[in-house]
Amino acid sequence: MKKYFAVFNINLVNSLAYPAELVTRSLMILLFMWIFYQLWRVTFAASGSDVLNGLTLRDTMWYLLLAETLELGRPRLARVISQQVKDGSIAYLLNKPYDFLLYQLSSGLGESLPRMGMLFLLGGALTWVMAGPPPDLVNWPVALVALVGAWLLHFCFNALIGLAAFVSEEVAPYEWIYQKFTFVLGGMLIPLDFYPAWLQTVSKSLPFAYMMYGPARLFVQPDPALFAQIILGQFVWLSVLGGLLLLAYSRGLRRLAINGG
Template sequence: MRSKEAGALTGVGRVREHSAAAVAGKYWAVFRTQLLNSLAYPLDLLGRSLLIVLFMWIFMNLWRVTYGATGESSIAGLTLADTMWYLMMAEAVMLSKHDLSETFSEQVKDGSVAYLLNKPFNFILYHFAAGLGDSLLAFGGNLLVGSAVVWLMVGPPPGLTGWIFAGAAVVLSWLLDFCFSALIGLSAFVVEETNAFRWIYQKFLLLLGGVLIPIDFFPAWLQTISLNLPFAWIIYGPARLFVDPSLARLGHVFLQQCIWLAVVGGIVWVIYRRVVARLVINGG
């Protein structure tokens, strides 16, 4: 009797394992397809990466004057070289983000969302897998071009540890950004037009996320506000970790990212389950 029960439990375990592998395989196929599609247009990928050259040139001129005016070799613990490498990583993350909110809105408006919801995969995870493939290549292109430019301007980048730590943090920052994009996109199921929400989110990233100015340069009160909001851990966390790759900072960045992922991801999941049930499509 016990052997039969054990056999049954083993069978259930194998089915679950096979099912999990099949689910992962579906999203891997979506990711791989998007990756190959992006690779089919290398000149387009390179062209998008050239924007970071302009940004780095502007930042270099701005911060060179700023450091010169202060007469200090470092500000808030960051040298000019540190600041430029920080901004390069921040811009690389920002420019490689895949904005899904606009995609969601368009799919609700044209009715294609109904087609996707009937597919044998999760609507949210499908878009995440597709967006990840696009973001990965865009990030690589931005890093390649941005690093070459900043290296010529201020010298070599931080050591290998910085690249590894920042790379790991960037993956979590993409997940967190995806959750916010999904949250904005899901509002299209109710209001359909999401431009205002998307604009507000982008401005929060630019100002409180540390894209334009390292949060270390903020007044103390604004630093406190920024570091207690999720936007800093999408941009500032990975970029700061890049120029200061300590284990203590790595642990703190990961902790903050995981906390906000749990909070925002949970909200996305709850809202997704509710709005899909109330879906109203134009003309349908």
């Protein structure tokens, strides 16, 4: 595992090497959170209630902050892997003494941690000013556990999309579709609590809810039953997607050998 930690550490250091760029690339979350606040402030005011479907305006804003942090902070591994497949550099990586998928996981984690930290710091400061203080610190470890599972689910999806380059010239359409499913069925733009009951049921039966809604909801209102449901769902979908990823990877390697590298 030392070699994967070294890969993680190298990418972490590289991400921190240019702090000004890191801050600049993270500023977009300020605009997003300001827009969200204006929309939801009007929504709550129009409803005439301080609580909608169990969430206050403060809860909703901190929910959206964590969801945006996860979405904006995750590495775009689909593009990286697909480019490596298309330009043939994957053959070079496969000759190295490490597993290709674990290399991508370590590299992506080292890249995303500083970005997610900066996004949460900047967005959190603005959210605190607009909507109030963050959830109690005792909530954070619970959300962090779910956040790790969510990140791994994102990794599996992105790696699968990237490996699709073995059979498809361009993977951008698949990435676009995946992102839109995450936005809507994952509860990134609107918490699933505000959906009709039937759509909540559909959304929670798919992996996207465990990638966005789960950790964000636990962050603002942790609940033992919800935590168990989220962790179980993440475990099930990680098993399914992980199996599909290994299958796609092995078939991709055979296709690479047939094409002569």
